[in-house]
Amino acid sequence: MQFDILTIFPGLFPSFLKESILKKAQEKKLIKINLHDFRLFAAGKHKTVDDKPYGGGPGMILKVEPLYQCLASIKRKKKTKVILLSAKGKRYNQKIAQDLSREKQLILICGRYEGIDERINKYVDLELSLGPYVTMGGEVGAMVLIESISRLIPGVLGQHLSLQEESFSKNIKYLEYPQYTRPPVFRGLKVPSVLLSGDHKKIKIWREKSAIIKK
Numbered sequence: 001m002q003f004d005i006l007t008i009f010p011g012l013f014p015s016f017l018k019e020s021i022l023k024k025a026q027e028k029k030l031i032k033i034n035l036h037d038f039r040l041f042a043a044g045k046h047k048t049v050d051d052k053p054y055g056g057g058p059g060m061i062l063k064v065e066p067l068y069q070c071l072a073s074i075k076r077k078k079k080t081k082v083i084l085l086s087a088k089g090k091r092y093n094q095k096i097a098q099d100l101s102r103e104k105q106l107i108l109i110c111g112r113y114e115g116i117d118e119r120i121n122k123y124v125d126l127e128l129s130l131g132p133y134v135t136m137g138g139e140v141g142a143m144v145l146i147e148s149i150s151r152l153i154p155g156v157l158g159q160h161l162s163l164q165e166e167s168f169s170k171n172i173k174y175l176e177y178p179q180y181t182r183p184p185v186f187r188g189l190k191v192p193s194v195l196l197s198g199d200h201k202k203i204k205i206w207r208e209k210s211a212i213i214k215k
């Protein structure tokens with residue numbers, strides 16, 4: 001899977017990409033992540049990427065031309081989706097993550113300021129929202145997509161089995177059973193005895209009962 005991130009703040013990403021599982025996944029060449037600073041595609045000495053909104057109103061709007069030029073410069077694979085991070089988009093969830101994990105390339109556009117000139121939507125396949133709130137930019141959204149999609153790619157997680165029972169794996173309403181590790185008693189709080197019993201049949205039943213199916 002290749003992720004191409006379009007942002008005017010590429011400096012937000014390096015430490016995020018160089019730690020833990022994402023770092024290993026890149027080393028194993030299971031994922032590739034390219035950062036594109038679309039400011040470099042802006043015209044003029046000052047490389048201005050934003051301008052005042054037509055019709056008036058507060059804040060600044062990201063111009064369409066630098067983003068378009070940046071998008072056009074990216075080499076496309078056969079299975080590619082262009083995704084715009086936007087509060088107005090479709091609510092992101094695990095099912096969408098699963099579907100997107102089967103693509104070959106995801107191009108993620110991160111907005112800033114008051115958003116992006118609407119005409120960018122002509123070049124976008126999917127507008128996705130993290131939830132019903134507004135963040136300062138699309139970069140955290142891009143990070144959420146990268147983490148949630150990468151871990152579904154075979155080989156990225158050490159134990160692919162862990163994906164089978166985790167929250168949302170069976171359906172969007174399924175929440176994983178409670179998990180514990182050592183010590184068996186912490187400040188008087190005990191681990192359920194069945195989990196210490198070694199009886200795998202009983203443990204399985206307990207876990208099935210303890211998983212939550214949201215209404």
Ligand SMILES: C[S@@+](CC[C@H](N)C(=O)[O-])C[C@H]1O[C@@H](n2cnc3c(N)ncnc32)[C@H](O)[C@@H]1O
Nearest residue numbers: 085086087111112114115129130134135137138
């Ligand atoms: C301050 S927001 C712009 C909000 C916009 N004026 C509105 O009312 O919908 C700047 C950028 O952050 C990103 N963003 C904000 N909230 C988001 C959310 N809930 N999900 C995904 N991206 C979001 C988008 O890329 C957006 O262009």
